[in-house]
Amino acid sequence: QVQLAESGGGLVQAGGSLRLSCAASGRTFNRYAMGWFRQAPAKEREFVAGITGSGGVTHYANSVRARFTISRDNAKNTVYLQMNSLKPEDTAVYYCAAALVYPIVSVNYWGQGTQVTVSS
Numbered sequence: 515q516v517q518l519a520e521s522g523g524g525l526v527q528a529g530g531s532l533r534l535s536c537a538a539s540g541r542t543f544n545r546y547a548m549g550w551f552r553q554a555p556a557k558e559r560e561f562v563a564g565i566t567g568s569g570g571v572t573h574y575a576n577s578v579r580a581r582f583t584i585s586r587d588n589a590k591n592t593v594y595l596q597m598n599s600l601k602p603e604d605t606a607v608y609y610c611a612a613a614l615v616y617p618i619v620s621v622n623y624w625g626q627g628t629q630v631t632v633s634s
Contacts, residue, residue: 515539515540515623516538516539516540516542516543516546516612516622516623517538517539517540517623518536518537518538518539518610518611518612518623518624518625518626519536519537519538519625519626520534520535520536520608520609520610520625520626520627520628521534521535521536521537521628522534522535522628523608523628523629523630524629524630524631525631525632525633526600526630526631526632526633527632527633528600528601528602528632528633528634529599529600530600530632531596531597531598531599531600532597532600532630533594533595533596533597534550534594534595534597534608534610534628534630535592535593535594536548536550536592536593536594536595536610536625537590537591537592538591538592538593538612539591540591543588543591544567544568544588545567545614546567546612546613546614546622546623547564547565547566547567547612547613547614547615547616547617547618548564548565548567548584548586548593548610548611548612548613549561549562549563549564549565549584549610549611549612549613549618549621550562550563550564550584550593550595550608550609550610550611551608551609551611551621552604552606552607552608552609552630553606553607553609553627554603554605554606554607557606559609560575561575561618562574562575562578562582562595562608563575563578563582563583563584563595564584564616564617564618565584565585565586565593566616567588567616569585569586569588571616572584573617577603578597578604581597581598581599581600582595582596582597582598583595583596583598584596593610595608597630600630600632601632602632602633602634603632604630604632605630605631605632606630607627607628607629607630608627608628608629608630609624609625609626609627610624610625611623611624611625
């Protein structure tokens with residue numbers, strides 16, 4: 515069992531930055547690929563970024579590429595999402611996810627989510 519806890523969300527003006535963190539429980543963190551997803555009101559949950567267990571491979575949604583960076587620190591059981599040049603359309607609840615298979619097509623564990631609001 516893996517438990518995920520996100521933090522770092524909040525309110526920011528357009529053009530600003532935020533860094534989300536996701537702390538994972540357990541001793542097998544590096545076995546899991548990790549990802550960030552988001553869900554805006556009245557929209558489907560969508561993939562944002564993913565990273566392999568070793569951290570050597572990453573993927574991004576086209577809408578965030580060159581603005582967001584996913585990284586992980588396996589010694590701290592934590593994955594991060596650095597978000598720069600934020601836009602109002604980035605407003606959503608951001609969820610951390612753990613998956614045994616990469617690319618992530620099926621999520622094994624979800625976090626509870628953290629709200630990101632970007633004002634114009």
